[in-house]
Amino acid sequence: SLLVAASPCALAVATPVTLVAAIGSAAKRGVLIKGGVILEALGKVRAVALDKTGTVTHGRPVVTAIRPEGAKEDEVLRWAAAVEHYSEHPLASAVVQAAKERGITLPSATNFQAITAAGVQATVEGNQVLVLKPAAAAERGIVVSGDAQVWLKTSQEEGKSVLVVGHAGRLLGLIAVADTVRPEARTLVESLKRAGVEHVVMLTGDNQGTAKAIAAQVGIVEFYGGLLPEDKVAKVKELRAKYGGVAMVGDGINDAPALAAASVGIAMGTRGSDAAIAAADVALMADDLSKLRYAFELGRRSRRVITQNIAASLVIVFALVVATFAAGLSMFGAVLGHEGSEVLIIFNGLRVALW
Numbered sequence: 001s002l003l004v005a006a007s008p009c010a011l012a013v014a015t016p017v018t019l020v021a022a023i024g025s026a027a028k029r030g031v032l033i034k035g036g037v038i039l040e041a042l043g044k045v046r047a048v049a050l051d052k053t054g055t056v057t058h059g060r061p062v063v064t065a066i067r068p069e070g071a072k073e074d075e076v077l078r079w080a081a082a083v084e085h086y087s088e089h090p091l092a093s094a095v096v097q098a099a100k101e102r103g104i105t106l107p108s109a110t111n112f113q114a115i116t117a118a119g120v121q122a123t124v125e126g127n128q129v130l131v132l133k134p135a136a137a138a139e140r141g142i143v144v145s146g147d148a149q150v151w152l153k154t155s156q157e158e159g160k161s162v163l164v165v166g167h168a169g170r171l172l173g174l175i176a177v178a179d180t181v182r183p184e185a186r187t188l189v190e191s192l193k194r195a196g197v198e199h200v201v202m203l204t205g206d207n208q209g210t211a212k213a214i215a216a217q218v219g220i221v222e223f224y225g226g227l228l229p230e231d232k233v234a235k236v237k238e239l240r241a242k243y244g245g246v247a248m249v250g251d252g253i254n255d256a257p258a259l260a261a262a263s264v265g266i267a268m269g270t271r272g273s274d275a276a277i278a279a280a281d282v283a284l285m286a287d288d289l290s291k292l293r294y295a296f297e298l299g300r301r302s303r304r305v306i307t308q309n310i311a312a313s314l315v316i317v318f319a320l321v322v323a324t325f326a327a328g329l330s331m332f333g334a335v336l337g338h339e340g341s342e343v344l345i346i347f348n349g350l351r352v353a354l355w
Contacts, residue, residue, distance in 0.1 A: 109124045
């Protein structure tokens with residue numbers, strides 16, 4: 001009777017049955033969680049870092065304005081699109097699409113090169129054409145001054161990204177590109193706080209003006225713009241040092257290092273790059289930000305159920321052992337209590353699948 005009563009089978013199933021039920025239930029709802037450790041880590045998240053492009057915004061920007069300087073407007077777009085045709089960046093797609101809508105025939109480009117966190121360059125009709133971020137353009141001697149500089153700053157303050165097009169140190173023109181904020185983004189920020197997340201931060205490689213404009217639209221107070229991939233990693237590490245459990249949400253190849261550095265990396269599966277999905281611990285297979293709140297709440301609920309199971313199994317084992325000595329518990333009583341406790345723990349663990 002003592003050996004049966006003291007057998008900790010209920011304790012052994014207290015955790016795995018809950019984790020399996022939760023992970024299976026999440027998968028049916030389009031949230032792929034790569035293991036029980038990750039599910040528990042989701043329940044400990046206190047801060048969330050959101051990448052802007054593709055997460056807070058749709059990641060489908062469009063060209064809103066072109067300011068020609070050293071060439072005609074269509075010529076600026078023609079050369080820029082010829083170079084960007086070989087890039088996979090969302091801003092590149094916007095430039096190429098704008099050229100197609102105007103019926104512009106793109107010349108062939110050779111020697112294409114992507115400049116990390118700066119832009120792209122290629123040889124077009126014998127000229128080395130560069131399409132760069134404003135800061136990167138200045139470093140390469142392409143100066144934006146006068147009215148063009150005013151136009152650039154105004155566009156950035158409106159939340160637009162500006163591409164500088166030039167060659168041989170000469171400015172050809174500026175292209176303003178804007179992305180649209182997801183309508184559910186503001187609701188997400190509010191719901192994350194209700195789900196127990198204490199701090200929400202936005203990280204982006206875009207300029208600080210664009211970051212400020214987008215953050216204001218979705219209700220994010222803390223944001224950081226102009227970040228290189230290694231800068232995002234540093235910010236995530238800072239958050240981990242301050243809050244402990246930190247989740248990073250992103251979809252691009254530039255987000256992969258930050259996803260790997262976070263306590264939990266979450267990739268937007270439908271639009272995410274292969275590198276981001278591989279580096280992430282959780283993949284959202286639906287392009288739906290509400291799944292984020294579901295994932296965090298599922299993690300917290302699972303941890304509570306596991307705690308309940310462990311506590312209940314220990315109490316039941318202790319009670320059965322005491323009953324064996326104090327009340328002369330029979331073998332039948334010990335078996336009934338032992339098996340009954342297992343069934344109770346299993347059913348309690350399965351509750352997370354019904355939530």
